[in-house]
Amino acid sequence: MVKGKKTDFAEANCGIARSLKIIGDWWSILIVRDAFKGNARFGEFQKSLGLAKNILSTRLKKLVAEGILTVEQDEESPSVNRYVLTQKGQNLYVVLSALWQWGEENCFDGDELKWSLVDKKKGEAVPKLNLVARDGRVLGPRDFCIAMKNETES
Amino acid sequence: MVKGKKTDFAEANCGIARSLKIIGDWWSILIVRDAFKGNARFGEFQKSLGLAKNILSTRLKKLVAEGILTVEQDEESPSVNRYVLTQKGQNLYVVLSALWQWGEENCFDGDELKWSLVDKKKGEAVPKLNLVARDGRVLGPRDFCIAMKNETES
Numbered sequence: 439m440v441k442g443k444k445t446d447f448a449e450a451n452c453g454i455a456r457s458l459k460i461i462g463d464w465w466s467i468l469i470v471r472d473a474f475k476g477n478a479r480f481g482e483f484q485k486s487l488g489l490a491k492n493i494l495s496t497r498l499k500k501l502v503a504e505g506i507l508t509v510e511q512d513e514e515s516p517s518v519n520r521y522v523l524t525q526k527g528q529n530l531y532v533v534l535s536a537l538w539q540w541g542e543e544n545c546f547d548g549d550e551l552k553w554s555l556v557d558k559k560k561g562e563a564v565p566k567l568n569l570v571a572r573d574g575r576v577l578g579p580r581d582f583c584i585a586m587k588n589e590t591e592s
Numbered sequence: 593m594v595k596g597k598k599t600d601f602a603e604a605n606c607g608i609a610r611s612l613k614i615i616g617d618w619w620s621i622l623i624v625r626d627a628f629k630g631n632a633r634f635g636e637f638q639k640s641l642g643l644a645k646n647i648l649s650t651r652l653k654k655l656v657a658e659g660i661l662t663v664e665q666d667e668e669s670p671s672v673n674r675y676v677l678t679q680k681g682q683n684l685y686v687v688l689s690a691l692w693q694w695g696e697e698n699c700f701d702g703d704e705l706k707w708s709l710v711d712k713k714k715g716e717a718v719p720k721l722n723l724v725a726r727d728g729r730v731l732g733p734r735d736f737c738i739a740m741k742n743e744t745e746s
Contacts, residue, residue, distance in 0.1 A: 451705060451706055451707050452625075452692075452695070452707070453691065453692035453693065453694070453695030453696040453699065453700070453705060453707075454621065454622070454625050454688055454691045454692050454695060455622060455625075455695075456695045456699040456700070457691045457692070457694050457695035457698075457699060458618045458621060458622070458691065459618075459699075460699065462617070462618040462621070463616070463617070463618070464612045464613075464616040464617070467608065467612060467616070468608070468609060468612070471606075471608050471609075474733065475738070523733075526698045528733045529694055529697065529698055529733075530694060531723070531732075531733035532690045532693070532694065532720075532721050532722075532723060533687070533690040533691055533694050534608055535690075535723050535736075536686045536687040536689075536690040536721070537607065537608045537611045537612065537687055538606075538607040538608050538611070538738075539607065539686070540607070540611050540683055540684060540686065540687050541606070541607030541608060541609075541610045541611035542607040543683065544611075544680045544683060545607065545610040545611060545613075545614065546607070546610070549741075551605065551607060551741075552605055552740060552741055553605050553606070553607075553738050553739065553740060553741065554738070554739060554740075554741045555736050555737075555738060556736060556737055556738070556739040557725045557726070557729075557731060557735065557736055558734075558735055558736055558737055559725070559729075559735065560725060560726065560727065562725070562726050563726075563741075564723060564725065564731065564736050565724060565725070565726060566686075567686050567690070567721055567722075567723055568686075568721075568724075569685070569686060569689050569718060569721055570719060570722075571711045571713070571714065571716070571718065571719070572711070572714065572716050572717075572719060573714065575711075575713075577711065577718065578685075579628065579677075579682045579683075579685035580712075581711065581712055581713065582689075582709050582710060582711055582712055582718050583709075583710055583712055584629070584692075584707050584708070584709060584710070585707065585708065585710040586706060586707060586708075587703075587705075587706055587707065587708045587717075
């Protein structure tokens with residue numbers, strides 16, 4: 439187990455803290471979710487999220503500045519911007535899937551949730567994400583820790 | 593692709609939105625991270641996070657109310673509370689691992705990050721989380737969608 443001071447883990451040496459600094463608010467993550475769903479125009483995000491224009495505008499600018507979204511011209515209406523996920527933004531699909539699956543398992547009663555993550559090719563539900571060790575063992579919450587990188591080299 | 597109205601996806605039918613309603617702020621996630629690291633006392637969280645007492649207190653109460661943390665009496669000092677992850681809270685380790693790995697890959701330069709997720713048993717770095725289909729294919733961001741559950745039944 440690693441104990442960290444604020445200066446260690448609130449920023450400098452924590453992948454979680456640094457991620458949250460970029461996407462760590464409710465609206466930013468829901469904007470990214472909507473971008474995965476195919477929303478791209480300001481008005482589409484606004485309609486989906488029911489968010490005040492100034493708040494949406496601030497969040498979109500931040501996500502562009504952080505390299506999560508990029509701005510493209512709409513081919514049909516050149517005066518309209520499209521906000522599209524960059525590769526860095528697309529890489530967030532694992533985080534969003536983990537959030538979805540945790541919510542699905544822990545935040546709904548019975549069959550209350552009517553939607554599911556579905557494998558497009560087969561039309562089957564996507565199995566739960568597992569953290570898997572190099573030798574194939576599925577790792578539980580007590581099976582791994584955060585350690586100095588040089589400790590991992592054998 | 594599924595398009596959702598706010599009423600669909602901001603709450604009722606979105607596992608992501610409902611997750612974020614519970615853990616969707618920076619401090620709550622960092623408190624959960626610290627609980628995984630073994631922090632349990634109010635003072636330990638405060639020292640680690642450098643957070644104002646009233647803010648920390650509000651966040652801890654919310655996490656307890658949501659069933660992420662539970663309060664136990666400290667065996668050494670019975671007047672002191674320990675905040676310990678419930679099963680629901682422990683289930684968040686996949687979300688935290690996904691955030692860590694995304695941060696590790698996208699938010700640090702070169703070998704700037706000195707820490708890594710390590711398999712305790714083998715001392716090896718934990719491989720990147722993958723979303724895997726039932727037939728074993730690794731799914732990319734465009735290989736799955738959110739669909740009505742009955743569409744997934746074949």
